[in-house]
Amino acid sequence: MSAQREMKEKNPWPTPVTIIIIVIGVIAIVALVTVAVLQNKPVPQKYKYGIVLDAGSSHTALYIYQWPAEKDNNTGRVEQTHSCKVKGKGISSYASEPWKAGESLKECMGEAEETVPKERAHETPLYLGATAGMRLLDIVNSSASKNVFQAVENALRNSPFSYQGARILSGQEEGAFGWVTVNYLDDRLKQGLKTTGALDLGGASTQISFISNDFDGSESPINSVNFRLYGNDYNLYTHSFLCYGKDQALKMVVANHTQSGATTVLDPCFHSGYNETKNYSVLYDSPCVSGRKPQEVPEKFDHIGKGNFQECQEVVKSVFNFTSCKYSRCSFNGVFQPLLQGPFGAFSAYYFVMNFLNLTDTSMPLETVKEKLSQYCATSWDKIKIQHPTVNVKYLAEYCFSGTYILTLLTEGYDFTAVTYSNIKFIKKIKGSDAGWTLGYMLNLTNMIPAEAPDSPPLPHAGYVSIVTIMTILLIGLLLLLALRIFWPRCSKKTQIV
Numbered sequence: 190m191s192a193q194r195e196m197k198e199k200n201p202w203p204t205p206v207t208i209i210i211i212v213i214g215v216i217a218i219v220a221l222v223t224v225a226v227l228q229n230k231p232v233p234q235k236y237k238y239g240i241v242l243d244a245g246s247s248h249t250a251l252y253i254y255q256w257p258a259e260k261d262n263n264t265g266r267v268e269q270t271h272s273c274k275v276k277g278k279g280i281s282s283y284a285s286e287p288w289k290a291g292e293s294l295k296e297c298m299g300e301a302e303e304t305v306p307k308e309r310a311h312e313t314p315l316y317l318g319a320t321a322g323m324r325l326l327d328i329v330n331s332s333a334s335k336n337v338f339q340a341v342e343n344a345l346r347n348s349p350f351s352y353q354g355a356r357i358l359s360g361q362e363e364g365a366f367g368w369v370t371v372n373y374l375d376d377r378l379k380q381g382l383k384t385t386g387a388l389d390l391g392g393a394s395t396q397i398s399f400i401s402n403d404f405d406g407s408e409s410p411i412n413s414v415n416f417r418l419y420g421n422d423y424n425l426y427t428h429s430f431l432c433y434g435k436d437q438a439l440k441m442v443v444a445n446h447t448q449s450g451a452t453t454v455l456d457p458c459f460h461s462g463y464n465e466t467k468n469y470s471v472l473y474d475s476p477c478v479s480g481r482k483p484q485e486v487p488e489k490f491d492h493i494g495k496g497n498f499q500e501c502q503e504v505v506k507s508v509f510n511f512t513s514c515k516y517s518r519c520s521f522n523g524v525f526q527p528l529l530q531g532p533f534g535a536f537s538a539y540y541f542v543m544n545f546l547n548l549t550d551t552s553m554p555l556e557t558v559k560e561k562l563s564q565y566c567a568t569s570w571d572k573i574k575i576q577h578p579t580v581n582v583k584y585l586a587e588y589c590f591s592g593t594y595i596l597t598l599l600t601e602g603y604d605f606t607a608v609t610y611s612n613i614k615f616i617k618k619i620k621g622s623d624a625g626w627t628l629g630y631m632l633n634l635t636n637m638i639p640a641e642a643p644d645s646p647p648l649p650h651a652g653y654v655s656i657v658t659i660m661t662i663l664l665i666g667l668l669l670l671l672a673l674r675i676f677w678p679r680c681s682k683k684t685q686i687v
């Protein structure tokens with residue numbers, strides 16, 4: 190015992206070598222922990238951008254998407270960072286003065302230039318896709334449609350972005366890309382989860398798209414779209430009904446009322462007290478109704494509201510044809526539709542209308558929804574105007590019709606029942622991005638969704654760094670213990686003597 194005390198008094202400090210080892214060990218640990226922390230700190234993100242113009246029948250909207258620059262190969266999330274509503278009507282309304290279609294886009298294109306960093310502009314793809322308004326214009330006047338595209342192209346080519354072209358989407362593309370958007374934003378594709386069907390209601394056409402076990406594409410190939418996304422195969426059913434958007438459907442319904450060429454039309458889909466003089470020529474100005482035009486019509490008619498939901502439902506039904514079906518089952522107008530399956534997201538005008546009517550809650554029994562709509566339709570036009578002083582009266586007048594049309598389309602047209610109605614969710618946005626075909630369109634054209642699932646490392650980055658750090662600390666600890674035994678052998682010996 191005394192010898193041990195003697196030794197400690199002689200040399201109370203560890204040897205310099207041990208100190209160096211300990212210092213190096215501590216520095217190594219601090220360095221490792223610092224590296225691990227810094228490595229996992231979010232670095233300021235650099236983004237890439239893509240722009241899509243949705244040239245709809247009623248208006249054009251511009252959407253800007255962004256995704257992490259270093260991850261455009263399929264792992265980074267694409268999200269909407271900005272949107273801009275073009276003032277005025279859709280591009281198809283400029284058939285007689287096409288240059289105005291190009292002009293109309295300039296304000297939103299200016300916003301896009303402010304949103305996308307200058308150094309990214311030249312590599313930012315810019316697309317314009319036109320839907321049913323231009324499909325209809327192309328049917329009645331294809332040279333006018335070409336002129337509108339020419340004007341739009343001139344405006345977009347002069348932008349600093351990488352212009353990739355303007356074209357009319359087929360109804361099938363419109364339906365399929367809407368489905369891709371909804372399922373991409375919900376993260377259902379990457380994870381191979383059960384998908385959500387997509388219901389899109391526009392002004393001039395409407396789309397229904399869903400996966401059904403009942404459907405392999407063979408019964409009606411024109412309604413079938415095949416995808417391989419993230420290693421999963423999808424056989425999607427999709428159909429677009431031209432003329433069954435809510436604005437054209439309204440024209441068809443009113444046209445059915447006015448077959449006799451009457452000067453007064455009593456309309457159950459408009460509120461009592463509503464009375465507007467309208468032109469027959471405007472009513473019959475689209476190919477959706479031109480075939481119904483009576484031989485002899487006066488110039489104008491008085492459109493008078495009656496405010497009766499039940500009767501409105503009956504006249505709305507008159508635009509759906511259920512008489513012939515050459516397939517095992519049909520929705521309407523002889524169009525094949527497999528058994529409805531799964532949850533559905535209903536967006537665009539489905540959402541705008543049901544949201545205005547306070548009817549987006551689909552857990553409410555369908556009968557209650559109908560009662561509420563019936564009460565709304567029965568409210569006088571004067572009262573409606575007082576209740577909604579800020580809403581444009583042209584749109585305000587149409588909500589009773591639009592609500593009735595939506596319920597009729599869903600239940601009679603597509604065959605949703607009181608039970609399956611609750612599978613529908615009326616949505617505007619998913620995680621900050623608008624539901625609609627534009628995102629799916631861009632993801633497809635930029636090959637941003639791979640056919641095969643990307644290989645992912647077995648551990649996430651943070652987990653990898655933590656494990657390496659812990660293992661290194663353990664190793665250093667072991668080395669230190671080893672060093673203690675080598676450089677202080679006497680210590681251990683003394684302990685043995687004691």
Ligand SMILES: Nc1ccn([C@@H]2O[C@H](COP(=O)(O)OP(=O)(O)O)[C@@H](O)[C@H]2O)c(=O)n1
Nearest residue numbers: 245246247248320321391392393394538541
């Ligand atoms: N805030 C809004 C915006 C659009 N809408 C309606 O939503 C529909 C959008 O259709 P769209 O312009 O995309 O037409 P399509 O080309 O898709 O048929 C139109 O009927 C608009 O009137 C609405 O009800 N409320």
Ligand SMILES: [Ca+2]
Nearest residue numbers: 245320391537
């Ligand atoms: Ca649309």
